[in-house]
Amino acid sequence: MRLYGLALATCVVVVLFLFMLLRTRRMKEKYAAIWLALVVAVCVVGLFPSAVAATARAVGVATPSNLLFAAALAVLFCVCIQLSVELSTIEEETRTLTEEVAMLRLDLETSRGVAPPTSTAHDVEEEQE
Amino acid sequence: MSEQPEPLSVEPPEDGAAGRVLIILPAWNEQEALPAVLDDLMETLPWVDVLVVNDGSTDRTGEVARRGRTLVLDLPINLGVGGAMRAGYKYARAKGYDVAVQLDADGQHDPQEVPRLLETMLAEGADVVIGARFAGEGTYSVRGPRRWAMRLLSVVLSRVAGTRLTDTTSGFKAANRRAIELFAREYPAEYLGDTVESLVISARSGLLVRQVGVSMRPRAGGTPSHNPALAALFLARALLALLIALTRPVTTRIETS
Numbered sequence: 001m002r003l004y005g006l007a008l009a010t011c012v013v014v015v016l017f018l019f020m021l022l023r024t025r026r027m028k029e030k031y032a033a034i035w036l037a038l039v040v041a042v043c044v045v046g047l048f049p050s051a052v053a054a055t056a057r058a059v060g061v062a063t064p065s066n067l068l069f070a071a072a073l074a075v076l077f078c079v080c081i082q083l084s085v086e087l088s089t090i091e092e093e094t095r096t097l098t099e100e101v102a103m104l105r106l107d108l109e110t111s112r113g114v115a116p117p118t119s120t121a122h123d124v125e126e127e128q129e
Numbered sequence: 130m131s132e133q134p135e136p137l138s139v140e141p142p143e144d145g146a147a148g149r150v151l152i153i154l155p156a157w158n159e160q161e162a163l164p165a166v167l168d169d170l171m172e173t174l175p176w177v178d179v180l181v182v183n184d185g186s187t188d189r190t191g192e193v194a195r196r197g198r199t200l201v202l203d204l205p206i207n208l209g210v211g212g213a214m215r216a217g218y219k220y221a222r223a224k225g226y227d228v229a230v231q232l233d234a235d236g237q238h239d240p241q242e243v244p245r246l247l248e249t250m251l252a253e254g255a256d257v258v259i260g261a262r263f264a265g266e267g268t269y270s271v272r273g274p275r276r277w278a279m280r281l282l283s284v285v286l287s288r289v290a291g292t293r294l295t296d297t298t299s300g301f302k303a304a305n306r307r308a309i310e311l312f313a314r315e316y317p318a319e320y321l322g323d324t325v326e327s328l329v330i331s332a333r334s335g336l337l338v339r340q341v342g343v344s345m346r347p348r349a350g351g352t353p354s355h356n357p358a359l360a361a362l363f364l365a366r367a368l369l370a371l372l373i374a375l376t377r378p379v380t381t382r383i384e385t386s
Contacts, residue, residue, distance in 0.1 A: 095318060098216070099215065
């Protein structure tokens with residue numbers, strides 16, 4: 001039973017840590033959600049170990065701990081994919097910002113007369129206004 | 130390069146029929162080759178605007194690019210060729226250019242061939258014209274897995290584009306207003322995105338792709354790699370790029386005029 005107590009204590013610490021990160025805005029809610037869900041699941045398992053054994057029997061896994069390992073793997077896999085997707089989004093956003101910054105700098109140089117004038121100096125965006 | 134004759138001024142096709150032309154050169158750490166390429170461009174094609182997209186270079190590319198009437202787009206972060214090109218096309222769209230021609234900054238594309246691309250564009254009503262290096266012209270040669278990869282790419286892409294394309298990895302391309310509009314939105318920054326995927330996107334968005342044979346100069350620095358392992362990796366990545374490009378949903382459809 002001491003091990004379950006340890007698991008529960010760890011969960012409480014993790015929840016507090018996540019809460020702190022959320023409070024100081026160092027983590028966004030959408031990333032914390034999956035960890036909070038995981039912590040709740042671990043608490044349930046810690047409080048009712050027999051639930052795991054019952055589930056393992058139901059799905060046909062001989063050793064209940066293996067079911068836990070498999071579930072943990074699946075969850076971590078999902079988290080990694082989510083992070084890759086978010087990272088790709090951020091890269092795309094960075095790319096757009098980089099383009100905008102470069103174009104603004106060139107426009108600034110042109111209007112200050114540092115950059116040479118183009119063949120016909122007219123701006124489509126300005127015309128549309 | 131030194132034994133080449135003095136560059137001659139080349140006239141635009143049909144005196145202004147091509148409209149305002151912007152040459153886009155994506156440059157990453159090209160301080161050695163760039164000044165000569167720019168001088169050649171401005172002497173040969175006095176009727177075009179030249180935009181160097183300095184792709185987060187760590188050398189003096191940004192400084193040496195500012196010569197004559199060159200415009201320089203300084204990207205603070207290295208985005209890769211595809212990223213640099215989209216920035217260039219965005220600039221072309223914002224400034225209302227009729228045609229954008231992309232050229233490699235290492236000098237392997239001859240500015241004298243630009244009018245040939247523009248003439249093909251006008252004659253065939255094409256939206257995208259690729260300057261293709263043909264066997265026998267120029268000095269470019271590849272063998273082994275890299276060659277198979279390029280063959281495969283040209284077979285598949287010819288089918289997708291509905292025209293015979295022999296050199297799908299060429300970085301010498303002309304784009305009209307419709308293509309500029311598409312590329313400003315959708316030029317991929319992935320590996321091979323600037324060549325293979327951009328062609329697939331063009332064809333699948335309803336643009337007319339054509340190619341014209343051009344002669345290439347030897348590359349200013351380095352030779353194409355013949356390492357078989359690298360070539361095999363190129364083949365694998367080319368296949369993956371092709372597979373993804375062909376199956377991804379078409380988000381932009383350019384209305385046929």
